[in-house]
Every structure is written in structure tokens, then in C-alpha cells.
Amino acid sequence: MDKSQKLYNKALEKYNKGYIEEALELSEKSISLNINNSAAINLKGLLYYILGDLEGSKNLWKMNVHINKDNVSKKYLQDTEKDERLLSIYNTAVILIKEIKINEALIMLKECSGSHFNYINVNNYLSICYIKKGDYIRALEHINNVLEVDRKNKVALQSKKELINMGALSKSKIKLMPIVLSISILISIMGITLIMKNIKREKMDNNTSSKPVNMKENEIKENKIEKDKVEVNKAEVKKNLEKFPQEELNNYIKTKDYIKIYEILKKWDKIELDIDGESIKAKAKEMLFSEGRETFYRIGSNYYWKMDYNEAKSYLLMAYEYGKDSWYYSYCIYTLGACYEQIGNIEEAIKYYKYYDEGFEKGEYKEIVLYNLSLLYKNIDKEKSKYYGNKLVKDYPNSIYNNTHVQNIINNYY
Known part of the structure; x- marks a missing residue:
């Protein structure tokens, strides 16, 4: 042979x-x-x-x-x-x-x-x-x-x-569980730490309020005002604790109602709660990071394909908020830009297209993003319009978007 x-x-x-x-x-x-x-x-x-x-x-x-x-x-x-x-x-x-x-x-x-x-x-x-x-x-x-x-x-x-x-894929679930658990524990610990700091701060405020009897009148008044503020603060915290829908949130976690979970977290995320409240909040966040965010993205994308851009935008914004480290993040940002463009909110469309341009150097939608930015800026800022047109031509000389519209922008024909 x-x-x-x-x-x-x-x-x-x-x-x-x-x-x-x-x-x-x-x-x-x-x-x-x-x-x-x-x-x-x-x-x-x-x-x-x-x-x-x-x-x-x-x-x-x-x-x-x-x-x-x-x-x-x-x-x-x-x-x-x-x-x-x-x-x-x-x-x-x-x-x-x-x-x-x-x-x-x-x-x-x-x-x-x-x-x-x-x-x-x-x-x-x-x-x-x-x-x-x-x-x-x-x-x-x-x-x-x-x-x-x-x-x-x-x-x-x-x-x-x-x-x-x-x-x-089933293989991934085994790998992700310890990570998710770690996130849950970390958030819970952070919640406990915040509460302990709050208790310590309140003790210090109480200690400093025990001034000598012979202090000046204006100092007494100032101290009383500060003390009243502390009392109002305590009352507000107590009021919030009483209102926090802990059982309701727990039920939403069990039924995987991601929308309701999102709505509750949106309202209560920055409010310090007791240990139980912080723990349930951490569990809710874990669920949105591990499962909910992808559901938001999928629903938003489906609405986009149906050309219901307002509904698409609502879900995609939720997916965007929780999706920074996700596989879909770049797609989500591009689609948000496209949604805002379709409903005529040019300012927001430009914002998200620029996020994409600045964040994804070799992104799948980079060509069309540069093209859209060039066209959207055409009647707003001619220099920026030319900038994005030139960037498209330089980075993607053979692009289908390197067309007469872009050439006319670059050559000041508009």
C-alpha cells in the first residue's frame, strides 16, 4: 500500500x-x-x-x-x-x-x-x-x-x-448545589451581621443619652430630639417587621411563583429584618438566582417574538436585574434595547445598546448594535452617529449592515 x-x-x-x-x-x-x-x-x-x-x-x-x-x-x-x-x-x-x-x-x-x-x-x-x-x-x-x-x-x-x-443537563445540578447553598449561607450571615450591628448601634445611642443632670438646656433639648429619633426608628423597624409577609413569601417559594417572589423582594430587599426574615429573604434570592431569572428571560423573549414589547420589557428587566453572571445576559441586554426601540423610547434603547457595545467586545449582536446606534443617533447627535458608523465599518468591513445608510451617515449625506 x-x-x-x-x-x-x-x-x-x-x-x-x-x-x-x-x-x-x-x-x-x-x-x-x-x-x-x-x-x-x-x-x-x-x-x-x-x-x-x-x-x-x-x-x-x-x-x-x-x-x-x-x-x-x-x-x-x-x-x-x-x-x-x-x-x-x-x-x-x-x-x-x-x-x-x-x-x-x-x-x-x-x-x-x-x-x-x-x-x-x-x-x-x-x-x-x-x-x-x-x-x-x-x-x-x-x-x-x-x-x-x-x-x-x-x-x-x-x-x-x-x-x-x-x-x-443533570450533571450540572450536582455541581451547582454547593454553590447555591454557599450563596444562601453567605446572604444569611450578612443578614445576621447587619442585625447585630443595629443592636450594637442602638445600645450605643442609649448609653450616650445618659448625660449628667447638670448639662446645658440646649444640650438637653438636642439629646431629647436624638432620643425621639431613635424611638421613631425603633417604631418604624417594628412596624416593618410586623408587615413583612414572611408566611406569604414562604408559600411563594414552595409554589415557585417567581413573579410574586420578585415583587416582595423588590419592596423589602433593603429593609433590615430579624434573623427569620433575613433567612427567608436569602432563600427567596437564591431561588431567583438559580431558577427564576431564566424563567423571566424565557417569558420576556416569548413576548418579544409575539411583538408584545411592553410585556417583554417588564420580564426582561427582571431577568437583567438578576442575570449579570448568567448565560443569557448579553442576549437580554440586546433584546431590552430592541424592545425600547420598538416602543419608541429611544433614550432607553440607546442606553442598553451602549451597555452591549461596551460590555461585549465580540458579542453575537455587535454588528447590529453598532448599526442601530448609528441610525438612532442620526437625528440626535451626528458626531456620535458617525462614530458608531465608522466603528461598524472598521470592525466589521464585510458586514451586511455596512450598507448605504451607514455610508451616507459617514459621508455626511444626511
Whole structure:
């Protein structure tokens, strides 16, 4: 067996085991040693085809037909006639995903999934769509489709990591429990510490109020005022303690009513309570951080897809408040900007788009964020409009958003 054939066999083995980059490298070496090795040429063409390089695969198969009169390559070329259309559909789907039109993108990607052309990219975007919709079982199916072909695929591995971080995979729940417990204990300890400080402060206030009998009249008056303030403070704290809906909150925790939990915490979060009150508050916060926030994001996203932007905004703001370290945080910020833009609140839209621009250097929505900022500033601040237009052109010269609108802004045609 010649060296070219041995390399081809190794390439085929690597491909079957899911090491597509190594398979490409070995097939290339095989062809360089023997250009008449039609099997190696076909394999390399197939790898390009799966990766979405239609021109690359067609060129290889054309070469194989021309040099080796290979009938397999001829058949492959015939089958690629429909793939130009699929590539166009795929590119449109990617744009729709960036605009958070997930349902429309899914229809197009499902049509693309009927072919092995662009198999990795199509499955990666399908998994991203299903993650955004909260359908983690289907998302995992498409992630596994990619990893079977390309074990080292960065996009698929990142998507899988997101599922683990969200607790969508059983393995993650074991890892997250100790962390959640630690957070709960930490918050409880913080609550107890605050209460102890308050007690100590009250004791000091009481001690300082025991002045000698012979103090001046104005000092007596001042002391009385301070003492009255302390008494009012105590009465206010007592009043708050009596009103805190502890049993009600506990019931909401049991039934996982995240909205009611959020509403109570919003009102009582900064008010110091007794040990029991602080403990139940800590438990409620833990639930919002571990489960509730993702529910808020999912509901908000669903409202956004239904074009109910006011409802979407309400839930996304809750998700944003508790989501700083979450997998969805960047998506949430972008969607909030889009919601505010849709309802005509340009000031808030700009605020969240700028949060995205400043916080996510290589974010998935960076291009459209820069584009939106450039357009939104067009009639408000021409210099800022040009700044974001120039930034888009510089960082993403081949972007679909580098269009006539941006060029007109940059060249002062507006």
C-alpha cells in the first residue's frame, strides 16, 4: 500500500471518529503525494461540503472529474445544484437570528437541515435557536449532531457549556448545589451581621443619652430630639417587621411563583429584618438566582417574538436585574434595547445598546448594535452617529449592515 493510500485511510478514520480538522490535513497530504487518489479528493470535498464551503468542495470534485474521470465526484456535483439556494436560505436565517426573529429562522434552518451541506453550521444555529426558545432537549440533539462530526467544535462546546450552566443537563445540578447553598449561607450571615450591628448601634445611642443632670438646656433639648429619633426608628423597624409577609413569601417559594417572589423582594430587599426574615429573604434570592431569572428571560423573549414589547420589557428587566453572571445576559441586554426601540423610547434603547457595545467586545449582536446606534443617533447627535458608523465599518468591513445608510451617515449625506 502506497503512502498516499495510508494517509487517506488515516484521514477516513479521523473523520469517522469526529476529528474533522485532522481528517482535512491528512487528506490534503494524501492528495499532494498522489493527485490520482480520487478517494482522497472526494473525502476532502465532502469535508468542505459539511463545513459549508460549497465552492471549495465543487472545485475539488470538478478537478477529480477532469483528472481522474471520477463518477462519484460527478454525482456529487449534480447533487450540489440545489445547495446554492440552501446557502442563501442559511444566510437569511443567520440575519433573522441576529434580529431575534427565532421562529422564522427555525423554519429556514429546518429546510437547510434536509441536506448534509453546511451540516455543522446549520446544526449549531439550530441549537442556538432552541436554547433561546428554552427547548433544551432539541438544542442538545443538534449540539450532539455537531460533536459527532467535529468533537472540537468551539460553538457546539460553548452551547453545551451554556446548557450545563443553566442546569439543563443533570450533571450540572450536582455541581451547582454547593454553590447555591454557599450563596444562601453567605446572604444569611450578612443578614445576621447587619442585625447585630443595629443592636450594637442602638445600645450605643442609649448609653450616650445618659448625660449628667447638670448639662446645658440646649444640650438637653438636642439629646431629647436624638432620643425621639431613635424611638421613631425603633417604631418604624417594628412596624416593618410586623408587615413583612414572611408566611406569604414562604408559600411563594414552595409554589415557585417567581413573579410574586420578585415583587416582595423588590419592596423589602433593603429593609433590615430579624434573623427569620433575613433567612427567608436569602432563600427567596437564591431561588431567583438559580431558577427564576431564566424563567423571566424565557417569558420576556416569548413576548418579544409575539411583538408584545411592553410585556417583554417588564420580564426582561427582571431577568437583567438578576442575570449579570448568567448565560443569557448579553442576549437580554440586546433584546431590552430592541424592545425600547420598538416602543419608541429611544433614550432607553440607546442606553442598553451602549451597555452591549461596551460590555461585549465580540458579542453575537455587535454588528447590529453598532448599526442601530448609528441610525438612532442620526437625528440626535451626528458626531456620535458617525462614530458608531465608522466603528461598524472598521470592525466589521464585510458586514451586511455596512450598507448605504451607514455610508451616507459617514459621508455626511444626511
